[in-house]
Amino acid sequence: MSADSSDGWRGDGRVAADPWPLPRxxxxxxxxxxxxxxxxxxxxxGYPGDGINGMTSALQRTAERAQFIQVxxxxxxxxxxxxxxxxxxxxxxxxxxxxxxxxxxxxxxxYDAKLDHQPVVALVGHTALTAEGGGYYQEVDLLALYKDxxxxxxxxxxxxxxxxxxxxxxxxxxxxxxxxxxxVLPLDVQDSPAVPEPPYAHGYYHTSSVPSSGPTVPPAAExxxxxxxxxxxxxxxxxxxxxxxxxxxEVREVAHRLGAGVATALLGFTAVDHRxxxxxxxxxxxxxRPSWDMMRDCDRLLIVGSNMPYxxxxxxxxxxxxxxxxxxxxxxxxxxxxxxxLTGDAAPTLRALLRELGPGPAPTRWRETxxxxxxxxxxxQRDLAGQSADPVNPQLLxxxxxxxxPDDVLLAVDCGTTTAxxxxxxxxxxxxxxxxxxxxxxxxxxxxxALSAKFAHPDRPLVALIGDGAMQMNGVNELITVAKxxxxxxxxxxxxxxxxxxxxxxxxxxxxxxxxxxxxPDSQQLPDIGYHRWAEVLGLGGExxxxxxxxxxxxxxVLSADRPVVINALVDPAELMLPPHFTADQxxxxxxxxxxxDTDWAGIVRRxxxxxxxxxxxxxx
Numbered sequence: 001m002s003a004d005s006s007d008g009w010r011g012d013g014r015v016a017a018d019p020w021p022l023p024r025x026x027x028x029x030x031x032x033x034x035x036x037x038x039x040x041x042x043x044x045x046g047y048p049g050d051g052i053n054g055m056t057s058a059l060q061r062t063a064e065r066a067q068f069i070q071v072x073x074x075x076x077x078x079x080x081x082x083x084x085x086x087x088x089x090x091x092x093x094x095x096x097x098x099x100x101x102x103x104x105x106x107x108x109x110x111y112d113a114k115l116d117h118q119p120v121v122a123l124v125g126h127t128a129l130t131a132e133g134g135g136y137y138q139e140v141d142l143l144a145l146y147k148d149x150x151x152x153x154x155x156x157x158x159x160x161x162x163x164x165x166x167x168x169x170x171x172x173x174x175x176x177x178x179x180x181x182x183x184v185l186p187l188d189v190q191d192s193p194a195v196p197e198p199p200y201a202h203g204y205y206h207t208s209s210v211p212s213s214g215p216t217v218p219p220a221a222e223x224x225x226x227x228x229x230x231x232x233x234x235x236x237x238x239x240x241x242x243x244x245x246x247x248x249x250e251v252r253e254v255a256h257r258l259g260a261g262v263a264t265a266l267l268g269f270t271a272v273d274h275r276x277x278x279x280x281x282x283x284x285x286x287x288x289r290p291s292w293d294m295m296r297d298c299d300r301l302l303i304v305g306s307n308m309p310y311x312x313x314x315x316x317x318x319x320x321x322x323x324x325x326x327x328x329x330x331x332x333x334x335x336x337x338x339x340x341x342l343t344g345d346a347a348p349t350l351r352a353l354l355r356e357l358g359p360g361p362a363p364t365r366w367r368e369t370x371x372x373x374x375x376x377x378x379x380x381q382r383d384l385a386g387q388s389a390d391p392v393n394p395q396l397l398x399x400x401x402x403x404x405x406p407d408d409v410l411l412a413v414d415c416g417t418t419t420a421x422x423x424x425x426x427x428x429x430x431x432x433x434x435x436x437x438x439x440x441x442x443x444x445x446x447x448x449x450a451l452s453a454k455f456a457h458p459d460r461p462l463v464a465l466i467g468d469g470a471m472q473m474n475g476v477n478e479l480i481t482v483a484k485x486x487x488x489x490x491x492x493x494x495x496x497x498x499x500x501x502x503x504x505x506x507x508x509x510x511x512x513x514x515x516x517x518x519x520x521p522d523s524q525q526l527p528d529i530g531y532h533r534w535a536e537v538l539g540l541g542g543e544x545x546x547x548x549x550x551x552x553x554x555x556x557x558v559l560s561a562d563r564p565v566v567i568n569a570l571v572d573p574a575e576l577m578l579p580p581h582f583t584a585d586q587x588x589x590x591x592x593x594x595x596x597x598d599t600d601w602a603g604i605v606r607r608x609x610x611x612x613x614x615x616x617x618x619x620x621x
Contacts, residue, residue, distance in 0.1 A: 020065060022196050029058035031163045031194035032123070032185075033066055038209035039171035040091040041121065043067045043084065043455065045077040049098025051125025051138065054190025056096075069455060070484070071448070072477040074102045078109015079437070079448030082118045086242075086435040086449075087410065089456030091211070092171060093120040099127060099187075100138025103145065108442060110149045110180050115439035116242070116267065117328075119174035121181050122150065128188040129158065142184045150182035157185050160195040165205040176212055178328070215327050217352050218342040226323040226340040227356035233300030233321070235366045236260040239283060239314075242267035242438070243305015243326055243346050248430060250350035251304065257354060258302070259362035261370035263291035265306045266413075266423060267438035274427040277371035282423035284310050285579045290373040292580035303338070305346050307331050309439075325349050381424050389572035391546050394499050397569055398425035400551050401463070401497075404559060407431050408460045410453040414446035416467040416506040418499055420577045433457070443470040447478040450496070454489060461493035461559065468500045468526055476534060479566070483538040486564050494564035498531045501573035532568040541565035 019037040022030060032055065047070060048056050059068045071077050074097045081093030093113065097106045103124045113120040124146070126132075127139045146154050153173040155166050170181040198204040217223070230236060236258040244251050248271055255262050255278065262272050263283040272279050280290035295301075295315050301322040314336045315322075322338040325346055332341035342349055385395035398421040405411075405426070411434035413422045419436065428434055433453065437445035450464040466475055475496070486492055504524045532542030541563050543554050558565040 020062075022194060026194040026196070027054060027058060027190065028157070028160045028163060028192045028194050029054040029185075029190040030061065031160070031196060032167060032190075033058045033062055035163060035167040035209065036094065036121070036171070037066065039167070039175075039211070041066075041094045041171075042090065043069060044094050044096040044123075045069045045071060045080040045084070045452070046096035047071060047074050047077065047098070047102060049102050049125065051099030051102065051127070051187055052096055052123070052185070052190070054187065055123065055125070055185065058190075068096070069451075071451070071481050073474060074105035075108045075444070076448040076451070076474060076478055076481075078106045078120075078122075079112055079442075079445050080109070080452035081120045081122075082109060082113035082116060083412070083435060083445075083449040083452035084456060085113075085118045085120070086116075087433050087453040087456045089452065091119065092174060093118060095120065095122045097122070097124055098138075099125040099142070100140050103140060103142055107145075107149060108440075108444075109448065110182075112437045112440045112442055112445060114149055114180045116437070117178040119178050119180075121170050121174055121183070122146070124182060124184050125190075126156070126184045126186045129186045130188060132186070146182045146184070150180050152177050152179045153181040155183060157183055157189055160189070160192050161198040161204055163194070164196075164198060164209075165207040168207040168209055171209075172212060176214070215344050217348045218344045220352070222340060222342055223349070223352045224356050226342060227353055229321055229340055230258055230300050230302055230323055230353075231357055231360070233258070233298075234363055235298045236300040236302065237294045237298035237315075237320070238262045238302045238304065239265065239295075239306050239308065240268045240271045240304045241265035241306025241308065242271075244268050244271040245305070247304070247345075247347035247350055248272065250347050250354070253354055254302070254350050254357075257357050257360075257362055258300075259364060259367050260302065261290075261294045261298075261367065261374075263287070263294060265308045265438070266419070266436060268306060269423075269428050270430075270432055270434050271305075273429045275429055277374055278367050280370060280374050281377075283313050284308060286420040286423045286577070287313070287580055288374075288377055288424060289580040290370065290377050293373055294370060301336065303336070304350070307334060309335065311335060385425065388548070389575060392548050392551070392569055392571045394501070394569070394571035394575050395421050395425060396548055396551055397497060397499070397545070397567075397571070398422060398465075401555055402426050404555050405432065405463070406461050406559065410434070410450075410457060410460050410462040412436070412446045412450035412453055412462065412464040414464075414466045414470040415441045415443050416469060416504075417501075417575070417577060418446075418465045418467050418470075418497075420506075422465055443467075444473040444475070446470060447475045447496075450494065451478060451481055451485075454494060455485075458488070459490040461491055461495075463495045463497065465497050466499070467505070468498055468502065468529070468531075469504045471496075471498045471531060472526060472529065476529075476531070479535060479538055479540065482564050483540060486540075492563050493559065493561060495558045495561075496531075496535075496564070496566045498566060498568055499571050500528065500531065500568055501571045501575075502526050502528050503573040505573050505575075506577070530568060531566050535564070535566035539563075543567045545569040 081095045084093040174181045238260045281288040283291040301320045303324040323340045324338045325342045329343040385399035413436040535542040
């Protein structure tokens with residue numbers, strides 16, 4: 001979108017209070033679009049329907065100032081609105097969906113935004129006021145339906161004079177609480193004459209569209225306490241999450257000052273340079289052995305912008321003294337018994353912490369230990385990726401991609417085995433943007449995320465990493481959306497890697513390791529689809545990979561292609577995803593699944609031994 005004054009944007013990046021004047025015959029829908037623009041909403045993700053005809057008509061009248069992105073399914077709209085904020089497309093994500101089924105479809109994507117703390121406003125069409133309560137077509141109790149996902153603020157627009165204060169409150173609340181809010185829009189009200197200026201009278205409001213200031217730096221005394229606690233440690237670990245995004249320089253400087261190793265939650269992956277020897281990588285079930293070991297051995301812990309929920313991946317209680325930084329005070333001290341809790345934005349709070357820590361020397365032996373363990377782990381993962389499989393080792397696709405990633409690449413990752421290989425093989429570095437459904441852990445998020453990222457940055461290359469289950473869930477449909485829009489992107493590179501193992505492999509492994517039951521073919525097996533052929537039907541590029549020898553050349557071709565490309569990679573379903581603390585109990589259950597007749601027992605034996613050896617490779621240092 002243009003950033004000149006004609007469409008309401010100021011040169012300093014702030015939004016003007018009235019981006020454009022409303023005509024005398026403006027409708028409520030026109031007023032909604034204009035007022036939302038005051039808050040930076042210029043892109044609407046959705047699917048049309050008669051319940052939002054007033055809104056889509058208003059967007060048509062303001063097509064030069066606001067954009068409607070038509071996706072294939074309303075769930076995609078919810079995911080895309082969440083990703084719009086994650087990838088820096090704007091301060092607020094916005095979903096526009098019709099009444100009844102449209103509103104219901106959008107919920108999963110909206111829950112992704114809620115659980116990952118992304119500010120999103122949902123605009124939901126509804127039955128006309130005159131017909132409500134009469135059992136009309138598609139009439140659903142939307143206020144009850146959205147009560148949980150939009151618990152911070154949910155309202156129905158029943159009168160034109162409500163537009164200003166409802167929009168202002170929905171946007172302000174979404175931004176301040178970093179959550180989902182929703183407005184229910186009856187059809188007949190959308191087409192009513194606008195009331196831009198409510199009467200100066202009892203029962204009306206005159207509200208502001210200026211965003212609220214956020215938390216900045218905690219009190220100096222608390223920062224000093226944190227510095228004293230952390231400075232007294234000899235083995236400092238840091239855990240950074242999405243709250244550290246934008247504070248990459250400060251995270252690095254604090255880590256250097258403390259001689260700390262840094263582990264990352266998946267949503268905070270791009271807050272550090274994963275090529276650094278002191279960055280141990282991901283933490284959690286899909287994390288690395290060095291992250292696990294660092295948390296077991298540290299004596300101090302600094303948590304920055306993370307609420308990673310797996311308590312067993314934090315230091316054992318009593319082992320380490322801890323400090324936590326988060327802009328939301330309600331999230332502090334929830335996962336570990338922290339001694340100092342600092343409510344503030346990551347970057348200025350870390351800068352204040354640096355001033356209190358002073359220029360003193362950092363211990364080096366701890367970092368040397370971390371670097372040795374991390375180097376050993378990374379080499380073990382490269383060795384695993386290079387081993388033969390049937391037909392292609394999925395890890396090879398990721399390790400081969402890592403060194404070929406463009407400096408400004410956008411990465412969209414789905415949930416499943418792709419998440420594990422992404423976390424363990426891609427060395428994300430500054431300048432890249434990457435995200436996924438981090439807390440809801442919903443399959444089907446990568447394609448909506450990829451679309452949203454590409455609309456936010458049409459001049460940057462994108463790689464989406466997707467399993468065949470997620471691709472069949474919604475990816476094949478959203479390729480149609482790619483085909484619809486790709487010619488409008490300045491950089492046409494939009495690469496979709498599909499790991500085609502004909503198995504819902506992540507769940508299959510969970511069944512084996514936690515239940516001791518073999519893979520259930522009726523539940524787990526997937527049809528073998530020619531994803532590359534479908535891409536070609538749509539006018540996109542398609543690549544089939546069924547041999548490891550093809551992998552390097554495929555990446556070279558698709559990363560320089562003149563159009564979006566789908567890679568259909570036939571990979572081994574028996575590739576093991578061992579957690580960094582694979583227990584004897586989990587091993588017994590997996591063995592029990594094989595003894596009970598797992599259909600892939602031979603593959604598990606073939607791939608299990610090298611994976612187990614690599615997982616428990618002795619630490620160096």
